[in-house]
Amino acid sequence: MxxxxxxxxxxxxxxxxxxxxxxxxxxxxxxxxxxxxxxxxxxxxxxxxxxxxxxxxxxxxxxxxxxxxxxxxxxxxxxxxxxxxxxxxxxxxxxxxxxxxxxxxxxxxxxxxxxxxxxxxxxxxxxxxxxxxxxxxxxxxxxxxxxxxxxxxRPLHVSQAADLGLSLVATSQARPDEDEKVVRRIGASITAMLLDALVVRTSVPATLHLLNVAAGRIDAFWQFAGARADLLPGALLVTEAGGRISDAEGRPWTPQSESFLAAAPGVHTEAVTTLSR
Incomplete structure (x- = not known):
């Protein structure tokens, strides 16, 4: 042909x-x-x-x-x-x-x-x-x-967690050469979550954490900065699994946003409060 x-x-x-x-x-x-x-x-x-x-x-x-x-x-x-x-x-x-x-x-x-x-x-x-x-x-x-x-x-569903103090949460860095302001914001957010959540995981890449949020194994994930390829796959998976997506201050997330939060609905508001301090 x-x-x-x-x-x-x-x-x-x-x-x-x-x-x-x-x-x-x-x-x-x-x-x-x-x-x-x-x-x-x-x-x-x-x-x-x-x-x-x-x-x-x-x-x-x-x-x-x-x-x-x-x-x-x-x-x-x-x-x-x-x-x-x-x-x-x-x-x-x-x-x-x-x-x-x-x-x-x-x-x-x-x-x-x-x-x-x-x-x-x-x-x-x-x-x-x-x-x-x-x-x-x-x-x-x-x-x-x-x-x-x-x-x-097999269908995925986010967790039924309703208390951030009993939750396993995670974060990641978007890239090795982050701006110092972003790095310090990451550090402050980890400290805040260590005070408010049960356990905090920190590792790369973001997508694997988001898979775990969608599967109900992790209750929330957040990140500052980031790329489309880092966040879009997990954002769609978490949304379709019943989770909530926003920026770290609770506003609608887009690829232009400076922060990202994916969480089970029952802990989303608490996570926003912690990250907004």
């Missing part, structure tokens, strides 16, 4: 695919990309300079993207890709794939298990669907706007 006909056929197939079918195929794509990344996982990757670190991170990203991007391009030929996974803010109109090909990349390099591959489709600045795969456990988390969140097909 001529290449032009193949393109027309792919476009026609993509336009007739429901979002539910698209999510299933997106999940297959992230699993395939994660498999490629898993083959690179094992020994600690040593680096002596920032340049060596950046090359190692990029090599992991490229290994996953080489599998992920062609598959997603076939699914939505007209959707564009966000090139900078650390970028934030609103996107132009239309469909965009927001990818984190190695979420928790630095953990992967250090032979730690907390890493994943994520793909989120954003349509006119609204997340439509997301798929997150954890290759070391084989788990796939998915969410479809208006249709719920699932772990390997």
């Amino acid at each position: 001529p290449e032009s006909m193949q393109s027309i056929q792919s476009a026609a197939t993509a336009s007739s695919t429901s979002d539910a079918d698209l999510l299933a195929q997106t999940a297959m794509a992230v699993r395939a990309a994660a498999s490629a990344l898993r083959e690179r996982f094992g020994d600690v990757v040593r680096y002596r300079t920032r340049e060596e670190l950046m090359r190692a991170l990029a090599a992991n990203d490229d290994a996953a993207l080489d599998v992920l991007r062609p598959r997603l391009s076939l699914l939505r030929p007209h959707a564009r890709f966000v090139e900078d996974e650390l970028a934030g803010g609103a996107l132009p109109p239309g469909e965009w794939w927001v990818l984190d090909p190695a979420e928790g990349n630095v953990n992967h390099l250090h032979a730690l298990p907390e890493w994943a591959v994520t793909a989120t489709l954003v349509r006119d600045n609204q997340p439509v669907l997301t798929a997150v795969h954890l290759p070391l456990t084989g788990e796939t988390y998915t969410a479809l706007a208006g249709a719920g969140a699932r772990l390997d097909g």
